[in-house]
Amino acid sequence: MTTQLSRQELAKRIASDIPEGSYVNLGIGAPTLVANDLPEDQEIILHTENGMLGMGEAPETARVDPDLVNAGKQPVTALAGASYFHHADSFGMMRGGHLDVCVLGAFQVAENGDLANWSTGALGAIPAVGGAMDLAIGAKHLYVMMDLLTKQGESKLVTTCSYPLTGLGCVSRVYTDFAVFDVTPNGFAVRELFGDNTVGELSELLTLELADETHAARA
């Protein structure tokens, strides 16, 4: 098993699954890459939880506007049709289930859909949660974008999360560098394999039972 997608390739893969007309929140970090690959001929509206719908790309240096930033506090632009709103409305949009898709990074995803992405629980670390817990439970579809393995080679798909939880049973799909996994009532199902990876090899690597739904996904 050798095939791994790069972050950019994975971002492109995720972007291709987001239908026109969707309201989408892209979490801080790697998920923001997805924005670059959304098709230009389609209208997909990006939400940033600090208070805007219709977020556009970063401005050139001379056009940075300190009043116009995204959730990562980076400069952005507003598309024609954008709107601004205060924080309670912004999180109401999320909590109220109005967003279609949210893409987040993760430390671990459990086979029941539990998400751990805000804290490693390390002693002495200063905790910070931001909007992670609201994002986790807010969107109709929560997609996780992450490497399948830690730098130490351990699986980030797990039976039960060992890191502090962000949300319970909230993840619907996990996009990794090796494969795409759906969270189902029976655990993880492989939806799509990249390159020459096989379900059997992945199951062995992760020491998890994996359903093979690759045919169903193609159908």
Place this chain on the structure above:
Amino acid sequence: MIDKSVSSVADAVAGIPDGATVMIGGFGRAGQPVELIDALIEQGAGDLTIVSNNAGNADVGIAALLAKRRVRRVICSFPRQSDSWVFDGLYREGAIELELVPQGNLAERIRAAGAGIGAFFTPTGVGTQLAEGKETREIDGRVYALEYPIKADVALISAFKADRWGNLIYRETARNFGPIMASAAVTTVVQVDEIVQLGRLDPETVVTPGIFVDRVVALGERPWLKDGVFIGGVDLHGRPLESAHDRAEAEGGA
């Protein structure tokens, strides 16, 4: 005649007592009322509880207030950032208390305070460390945790323009916590670029009605605008671009 305008930032923050709970608007630098915070530092109130999304960036604004050891407790969602060294140091030293609140719960607790809500059930945080010990209830098959409002003695916020009745409009994502904090504090103090003549703000576009506002101070147009039009030429902190490369880009772009 109602006139909520005050002539200086010192007048704007006058009377804030030791031990006060102070809400401070802003998301990072955007909408952070830096000049009012500086005035609060000068004014000298201490033993404060600060309610804000972050716990200060670099050495300005909330970070400067923390560095003067005027803050006993911070209620926020995201204290740890690449440039939160002031908070980090105080926290590790045990010199500051932290109540960590998920961002949406923070916003809704502030909104609830302003709207007279006694408490509310929210799904955010259920089953996590941050909802441990909280009352829960299953409603229509979903589990929610009980959260209480956060009120303040004072809110310090930054808006774009006001009139003398305290009606406010904001600019872009700098709006963030302004409208809800304005409603949740006994005394709401606002810094704006300009206080316009009564009647010049279109009632259809007023975001915060003056009933939520007590004091307004005008500071002049922000450096990245000229006569109300965006000109850029600044970095994310609002400082003029300095390098030759930046200047060249600024000239080309403006």
